[in-house]
Amino acid sequence: MSLYRDTGVVLRGHKLGEADRIITLLTRRHGKVRAVAKGVRRTTSRFGARLEPFGHVDVQFYTGRTLDVITQVETVDAFALPIVGDYQRYTAASAITETADRLTAEEGQPALKLYLLVVGALRALAEGRRDASLVLDAFLLRSMAFAGWAPAITECARCGQPGPHGAFNVQAGGSLCSRCRVPGSVHPSPEVLVLLAALLHGDWETAESSAYGVRRDVSGLVAAHLQWHLERQLRSLPFVERRTRQAPITDTLGSNTMSGETEVSSAAQGTRSRESARGVTGA
Numbered sequence: 001m002s003l004y005r006d007t008g009v010v011l012r013g014h015k016l017g018e019a020d021r022i023i024t025l026l027t028r029r030h031g032k033v034r035a036v037a038k039g040v041r042r043t044t045s046r047f048g049a050r051l052e053p054f055g056h057v058d059v060q061f062y063t064g065r066t067l068d069v070i071t072q073v074e075t076v077d078a079f080a081l082p083i084v085g086d087y088q089r090y091t092a093a094s095a096i097t098e099t100a101d102r103l104t105a106e107e108g109q110p111a112l113k114l115y116l117l118v119v120g121a122l123r124a125l126a127e128g129r130r131d132a133s134l135v136l137d138a139f140l141l142r143s144m145a146f147a148g149w150a151p152a153i154t155e156c157a158r159c160g161q162p163g164p165h166g167a168f169n170v171q172a173g174g175s176l177c178s179r180c181r182v183p184g185s186v187h188p189s190p191e192v193l194v195l196l197a198a199l200l201h202g203d204w205e206t207a208e209s210s211a212y213g214v215r216r217d218v219s220g221l222v223a224a225h226l227q228w229h230l231e232r233q234l235r236s237l238p239f240v241e242r243r244t245r246q247a248p249i250t251d252t253l254g255s256n257t258m259s260g261e262t263e264v265s266s267a268a269q270g271t272r273s274r275e276s277a278r279g280v281t282g283a
């Protein structure tokens with residue numbers, strides 16, 4: 001029997017049999033780990049509550065034939081308690097853990113940067129000192145940078161010309177100069193680009209001085225950018241679910257996921273439009 005220990009954040013859990021649960025953790029050294037917690041759904045369980053989503057825990061595992069088994073759990077930070085009692089924090093934290101789960105398709109692949117981003121964002125939500133939607137958007141932008149998909153904000157996504165530029169297009173990779181502009185682009189205000197850059201680079205003073213309408217437009221662009229890249233990534237990894245017993249990853253996505261169309265929130269223009277994901281990239 002081989003034992004190992006790691007610190008991780010609980011991304012989610014689902015039922016297994018009568019009393020057990022499969023827990024998905026993002027760990028510091030082993031990346032994403034799915035492991036069985038035996039008997040945690042019984043009221044007498046010693047560590048059931050510590051393995052609720054958003055928990056930051058120190059865990060001992062032993063290596064099983066299919067899934068590893070959790071044998072000990074100690075709480076490092078009790079993030080769940082202050083998060084689940086507040087609807088806005090809870091929805092932000094849920095989006096953070098779901099995104100982290102989707103960005104780590106491969107289990108056991110170290111993802112230290114992403115783990116640190118998740119812990120930092122959940123800590124900020126638990127402490128409640130920053131606006132939950134700003135914490136979420138900062139996390140999403142930085143985790144997209146981790147994945148190599150950060151939107152171009154000040155330079156043109158296509159030719160690299162320094163900006164700021166007037167057009168923004170998710171499929172093209174972000175800001176576009178007047179020469180590279182393509183149909184279907186949105187035209188965010190300069191304040192939106194300033195807030196995007198502040199969140200990506202951790203400039204909280206600038207971020208927190210932004211107006212509500214600017215934050216709302218930024219959230220729309222960030223969500224559209226993330227959704228488009230996640231769907232493209234999933235299409236490029238059609239066999240990812242074969243390695244695990246988990247339900248196919250595509251089952252958890254919206255119904256339009258595999259249709260080849262992406263819903264793009266044209267938040268900066270205050271309109272919504274549907275555009276073909278193939279339109280710009282020719283993918």
Ligand SMILES: [Zn+2]
Nearest residue numbers: 156159177180
């Ligand atoms: Zn350009």
